[in-house]
Amino acid sequence: MLRRRGFGCYFPMLGLETAPIAMAIELKVPAVGESVTEVQIGEWLKREGDRVQRDETVVKIETDKVTVDLPAPVAGVIKQIKLKQGQTAAVGDVIGILEEGDAAPGPSRSAAAAAPAAVPPSAATSSSAAPAPAAAPAGSAAPPAPAAEPARPPSTPPRDSMPPQGFARVMPSARRALKERGLKQEEVEPSGPGGRLLKEDVLRHEEPPVRAPSRGVPAASEPGAEEIVPMSPFRRRVAERLLQAQSQAALLTTFNEIDMTNVMALRKQHQDAFSEKYSIKLGFMSFFVKAAIDALKLIPAVNGEIRGTDIVYKNHYDIGVAVGGGKGLAVPVLRDADRLSFAEVELKIADFGKRAKDNKLELHELQGGTFTISNGGIYGSLLSTPILNPPQSGILGLHAIQERPIALNGAVVIRPMMYIALTYDHRLIDGREAVTFLKRIKQCIEDPARILLEV
Numbered sequence: 001m002l003r004r005r006g007f008g009c010y011f012p013m014l015g016l017e018t019a020p021i022a023m024a025i026e027l028k029v030p031a032v033g034e035s036v037t038e039v040q041i042g043e044w045l046k047r048e049g050d051r052v053q054r055d056e057t058v059v060k061i062e063t064d065k066v067t068v069d070l071p072a073p074v075a076g077v078i079k080q081i082k083l084k085q086g087q088t089a090a091v092g093d094v095i096g097i098l099e100e101g102d103a104a105p106g107p108s109r110s111a112a113a114a115a116p117a118a119v120p121p122s123a124a125t126s127s128s129a130a131p132a133p134a135a136a137p138a139g140s141a142a143p144p145a146p147a148a149e150p151a152r153p154p155s156t157p158p159r160d161s162m163p164p165q166g167f168a169r170v171m172p173s174a175r176r177a178l179k180e181r182g183l184k185q186e187e188v189e190p191s192g193p194g195g196r197l198l199k200e201d202v203l204r205h206e207e208p209p210v211r212a213p214s215r216g217v218p219a220a221s222e223p224g225a226e227e228i229v230p231m232s233p234f235r236r237r238v239a240e241r242l243l244q245a246q247s248q249a250a251l252l253t254t255f256n257e258i259d260m261t262n263v264m265a266l267r268k269q270h271q272d273a274f275s276e277k278y279s280i281k282l283g284f285m286s287f288f289v290k291a292a293i294d295a296l297k298l299i300p301a302v303n304g305e306i307r308g309t310d311i312v313y314k315n316h317y318d319i320g321v322a323v324g325g326g327k328g329l330a331v332p333v334l335r336d337a338d339r340l341s342f343a344e345v346e347l348k349i350a351d352f353g354k355r356a357k358d359n360k361l362e363l364h365e366l367q368g369g370t371f372t373i374s375n376g377g378i379y380g381s382l383l384s385t386p387i388l389n390p391p392q393s394g395i396l397g398l399h400a401i402q403e404r405p406i407a408l409n410g411a412v413v414i415r416p417m418m419y420i421a422l423t424y425d426h427r428l429i430d431g432r433e434a435v436t437f438l439k440r441i442k443q444c445i446e447d448p449a450r451i452l453l454e455v
Contacts, residue, residue, distance in 0.1 A: 064237030
């Protein structure tokens with residue numbers, strides 16, 4: 001059959017149909033934000049040779065703040081994966097090739113009909129014998145019989161690619177190691193791909209068995225004792241910000257404790273009506289968000305930042321709320337939190353927490369906060385010193401509620417108590433302002449009516 005190479009079509013003069021031409025589509029890193037120029041390749045959801053539908057997610061793209069799904073622009077087959085998980089790429093780089101179409105194109109029907117049918121070797125041999133020629137007329141010389149074509153020996157793979165059964169291929173370095181140690185190949189168990197015997201196998205054969213330390217800690221030389229994975233852009237960014245906070249700010253933390261009796265009673269009293277009306281439970285975070293805004297209005301420096309040699313006081317209250325996510329701790333921002341109701345705060349925090357676990361938070365939701373609240377109490381933390389989220393000047397840490405005996409009106413009583421901590425930039429905020437800030441939060445939580453009355 002005649003076929004033009006490289007064009008994917010047959011000669012029209014033979015009356016054959018034109019085969020479709022497969023289009024190669026480049027999978028490129030999309031733009032994920034104005035300040036993002038480098039990303040890390042996340043998990044490939046498809047492998048080479050897998051079919052994908054249009055708009056089906058092919059690979060995860062990780063940045064220092066969010067994870068972005070890269071969908072297939074057309075239906076087709078993944079032909080090549082250029083960058084694997086963990087590798088870095090710039091915006092616009094080609095990370096894979098997608099061949100458009102449901103499957104790789106095959107021969108058309110008319111081409112298949114025109115092609116000769118495949119014949120088994122045995123049948124070809126028997127049928128290849130020419131039919132006996134008819135008897136020649138008398139007096140005429142018989143034509144010479146055609147010479148028989150010599151039979152072709154069956155093709156066999158090279159000898160060195162077919163090692164005998166039970167015989168492993170020995171790598172050159174392993175062969176030298178065997179010779180130096182006077183070992184035979186059969187004495188060492190191979191572990192290389194395809195049953196290859198590696199130098200490491202020979203060295204391992206001579207090593208005495210490693211006993212686990214008495215404390216139960218595996219030795220570093222044992223297989224699987226250590227695992228090295230690339231740090232994600234998100235974790236790298238967190239590390240950079242934490243180091244920036246400690247190196248560029250004068251951090252100091254002050255503490256206080258809160259009697260949670262009244263706010264717990266108020267929450268219990270209205271929980272059923274609140275849940276029925278808003279389809280979400282009334283938590284403690286909405287109370288602390290409102291109390292923090294009240295305290296920020298009282299001490300504006302905690303809501304400000306240092307910019308060069310200037311102090312920026314902010315008259316808007318965008319409160320970052322730390323939530324645990326799939327990649328680690330994320331801090332989405334409640335915009336204009338002072339204008340939100342208790343129900344709106346609870347609904348937004350619940351939405352943030354759900355999308356953080358699925359790595360679905362958007363980049364703009366993690367930027368521009370003026371103050372942050374971190375609740376380590378949900379993980380059981382009793383006391384901690386939170387670290388600033390630059391360029392903010394303050395962060396409030398909440399902790400676990402624990403029943404403790406306290407002195408109240410000359411008597412010892414047991415009350416549900418919580419430690420709270422404020423870490424602040426001492427360059428902008430003095431100790432007096434920090435203590436006053438925490439005292440105001442304590443007053444608002446212990447007497448929730450103050451939040452409504454602003455007294």
